[in-house]
Amino acid sequence: MAPVHVATSAGQYPIHIAPGRLQHVADSVPANATRLVIISNPVVDGLYGNALRQALADLNKPVFTIIVPDGESFKSLDTLNTIYDRMLSEKLDRRAVILALGGGVIGDMAGFAAATYMRGIRYMQIPTTLLAQVDSSVGGKTAVNHPLGKNMIGAFYQPVSVDIDIHVLRTLPAREVSAGLAEVIKYGLILDRAFFEWCESNVAQLVALDADTLAYAIARCCELKAQVVSADEKETGLRAILNLGHTFGHAIEAGLGFGTWLHGEAVACGLVQAAVLSGKLLGLSAADIERVRALVRAIGCPDIAPDLGEDSWLDFMQGDKKTEGGEIRYVLLPAIGQAVVQAAPLNLVQETLSETVGDIAIDRSAVQTRDMTATQA
Incomplete structure (x- = not known):
């Protein structure tokens, strides 16, 4: 299937939609990326983390994974700070690239982390829920929740690509x-x-x-x-x-x-x-x-x-x-x-x-x- 392109103020980015796209995510990684950071939750990483890491292996770039708790209740500033802590401890530079592997919660938090770390680094969306594939992964809305309102703390920040693998939906409840x-x-x-x-x-x-x-x-x-x-x-x-x-x-x-x-x-x-x-x-x-x-x-x-x-x-x-x-x-x-x-x-x-x-x-x-x-x- 031909990519769908999203035109933004920063230029275009592609949405790739295909069965088995996870095995070809490396094609979307910017060539000058220094390090790759996978952000996911325990369930999704257990299902697809190894496949993604294997798909990235041929790039010969350092890859590490940040696992955050699963669920909407953890889409918070506290969880976001744990992401910052790890990225700072790993001394990521501005050419590092974040890969958001998960549903809307992961995509929103990883995108907001990308928008705000060092005033902005690149990120890719790899959505694993149907809702994220058709909606939250596209368009650059990134945010965390506040007890007084959903998605009230965030930024508009576009990914460099969205890679949608239809096969991952087979494990969805x-x-x-x-x-x-x-x-x-x-x-x-x-x-x-x-x-x-x-x-x-x-x-x-x-x-x-x-x-x-x-x-x-x-x-x-x-x-x-x-x-x-x-x-x-x-x-x-x-x-x-x-x-x-x-x-x-x-x-x-x-x-x-x-x-x-x-x-x-x-x-x-x-x-x-x-x-x-x-x-x-x-x-x-x-x-x-x-x-x-x-x-x-x-x-x-x-x-x-x-x-x-x-x-x-x-x-x-x-x-x-x-x-x-x-x-x-x-x-x-x-x-x-x-x-x-x-x-x-x-x-x-x-x-x-x-x-x-x-x-x-x-x-x-x-x-x-x-x-x-x-x-x-």
């Missing part, structure tokens, strides 16, 4: 696949009605990780995100539409505690809530709202939000990065395939919460993993 598919259908909702309809028609193959179906979905999502990032690299306008479902979703994550729901699960539920609010404010049809809800259910994600309490919901959403002058701005859908960012009257938000919130929890018994050793690959 089904729950992680579902969470990633939430971001896939998001792209159709905001930018491409035909792609949303394709997702509806191919949802069974997506959930089953059919290789050809996945390859098309990943490539299309990367193409759509590349278009948006190239037009608005630092989210001064258009790029904000990529946050459909995230204002509600981030409130769920913060309200329940980071890591209780997966990011994609919270976003999926937020997609439903955003659709309901869109119906009230912009006239999105009841039939289209139901299509969003049905597809969220079909990928195995929750469509009913937890009861955080109305005041808590509003407090957490107030901390969203799209808030301006104290006014919460939502990504909404005039129609499937179109998105706008605007404020909403409080009474309509309250109505939306009353209709989409319930006393619920994810049914863990219904979520079977494909590989119980790969809980956060």
Whole structure:
């Protein structure tokens, strides 16, 4: 498959998408790199770390690995400091290159470490979750969480490449696949009605990780995100539409505690809530709202939000990065395939919460993993 290219203020970088791409990552390493630093977590390193180190061996460059704890709750300044400690103790220079091997948590932290170490060194994204492959690894958003808000401390900092190996998804738990598919259908909702309809028609193959179906979905999502990032690299306008479902979703994550729901699960539920609010404010049809809800259910994600309490919901959403002058701005859908960012009257938000919130929890018994050793690959 031909690479997808992302144009940024610093130039272009490629997204390589292929089964077995992990074995060819060395092709993306800058020729003048002095040392290579793999940042990963114990689960992913156990699955793919040796394969990556072997793939890099022919470069004859020093390689060392930093292992950080697994999970969203460790995406913090404390964990980031352990990365700095190791890089400083190894006396890395400005031509060192970081390789982020993992899901969105690893990609975000490794990217932020790259953006801030010696005021910026190069890094590569090697995403191992579906969510990271279609969304967080592309576009240069790097960050850590704060107890008062998700991704509130970070930087826009682009990688030199993104290398996506479709084969690594075979070790993902089904729950992680579902969470990633939430971001896939998001792209159709905001930018491409035909792609949303394709997702509806191919949802069974997506959930089953059919290789050809996945390859098309990943490539299309990367193409759509590349278009948006190239037009608005630092989210001064258009790029904000990529946050459909995230204002509600981030409130769920913060309200329940980071890591209780997966990011994609919270976003999926937020997609439903955003659709309901869109119906009230912009006239999105009841039939289209139901299509969003049905597809969220079909990928195995929750469509009913937890009861955080109305005041808590509003407090957490107030901390969203799209808030301006104290006014919460939502990504909404005039129609499937179109998105706008605007404020909403409080009474309509309250109505939306009353209709989409319930006393619920994810049914863990219904979520079977494909590989119980790969809980956060």
